[in-house]
Amino acid sequence: MKLLSNSLMFLPLLALALTAVSSLKYSRNDFPPGFVFGSGTSAYQVEGAADEDGRTPSIWDVFAHAGHSGVAAGNVACDQYHKYKEDVKLMADMGLEAYRFSISWSRLLPSGRGPINPKGLQYYNNLIDELITHGIQPHVTLHHFDLPQALEDEYGGWLSQEIVRDFTAYADTCFKEFGDRVSHWTTINEVNVFALGGYDQGITPPARCSPPFGLNCTKGNSSIEPYIAVHNMLLAHASATILYKQQYKATARVNDFYIGWILHPLVFGDYPETMKTNVGSRLPAFTEEESEQVKGAFDFVGVINYMALYVKDNSSSLKPNLQDFNTDIAVEMTLVGNTSIENEYANTPWSLQQILLYVKETYGNPPVYILENGLSLSLSASLRL
Incomplete structure (x- = not known):
């Protein structure tokens, strides 16, 4: 798979870059005073506990369990759901000042909308509090390739403008529950990559494509769906941004x-x-x-x-x-x-x-x-x- 090959090719280059930096003996003093050092993950990459405490499947779960070559399921992953304290301590020991992580929409809102899952809410509150206790800024991403499968099944996920309403309500929940401690928000991760991989080539969830542009897809239309998905992601982003500026950034000013x-x-x-x-x-x-x-x-x-x-x-x-x-x-x-x-x-x-x-x-x-x-x-x- 092309995407995985590119990822693997990056690793030696990264190692070479780190070696070069080490030989030049760079330190924090070589960066501006306000420069923030951190690390980043996505929920499906690290959390695990895929079917625990009320979490429902996301499109990543369905994609990973469909048997795509080279794709591992995140049932356990790094088990951060259970080991977040150890992970945060490792970050603090490394001297990191920020941690960018994503929220699993289907862990917080198992139906994609409606009632909050108390266990999911508790996990993210615990993680955010643990980061702050160790002096690490929480940077939160709302969507990282892992739309709740319930919304995909109901109306086609990002191919329907109904997603704008549900994403805004989900964002509102996150702002309301975590905004007292989180000042840095990302709405949707890698919009272009998500659209191309998921709706043109079919190599990432929701695995939609059409020949000859993508292979091994059972549904989709590579000629039009990437543009529809991005259009709806832009509308959802704008809606959540307006909500934040009107209701939550104003609160910070007060x-x-x-x-x-x-x-x-x-x-x-x-x-x-x-x-x-x-x-x-x-x-x-x-x-x-x-x-x-x-x-x-x-x-x-x-x-x-x-x-x-x-x-x-x-x-x-x-x-x-x-x-x-x-x-x-x-x-x-x-x-x-x-x-x-x-x-x-x-x-x-x-x-x-x-x-x-x-x-x-x-x-x-x-x-x-x-x-x-x-x-x-x-x-x-x-x-x-």
Whole structure:
């Protein structure tokens, strides 16, 4: 198979490159200060546990078990599903600063949509937390050649525009569940390679092609399907990107304005970049001496938490000559939960967990005291307690 041959041919070249680098004695000091060293994998390559804890088959499972020459099934693979702690420790021992991995869509959402698989959710939460504990940035890919087979069977997967809706909902789930700790996202891996291998040559899942362009396929049309698949992948990518910018990147801006406004100078010696960009010259600048005075000038962080807010981007509020704190944030916010007058604060205990995680992971895990939290109740409700 051509794809496998190319992969094997790359290995000697890689070895030669590593030898050359070693002889020149390159070190981290030869790279810019912000350069990040990391490694990358895909879910089907490393996770294993292919039929454990609620995971359903992906198109890679079906492809691998169909007996294609030179293709190994990922039933066990590197067994990262069970050995993620050992793997993360190896990364830390190597000095890696980032790890790019993909989420198995069918492990998180076994039907491709609908209810979350609790075991799958727990695995990715555990992996992300383990990476952060070891100072390694998690970089997440949403789709790496492994569409849930359920969606392939139902409507043809990437050949149908129905996939745009389901991919966006899947992305929304990932952003919502992991976005408090993950800042680096890739939507779809190797769009062109996936389309050509899967829909033109038939040498990768879902193994669709037509003669004489591809061989040994039982279905497909090499003349048109690669273009349809890429078209739908672009639409899905755009939909997920818009969702992220409107609902989740806006949330990061709110955190910068409400929390970073205070903590960023205390921890890093300066205001968040989002504030400096949106507020501009109206935001006072720290001198170098002031920055050193402010940085580290605290013993603990006091958290007061009563509510959670839904956030939606509203960049149109950034209007010249009509600016204050609320317009600078450029979002629309609504209260989560009960918004009645009798209950001004919503009962969202999970929001306290989220803010504690945010402070821990964004500001270096400082000592935290929970100074206030709770919810507002009417007198009658209080008496019932």
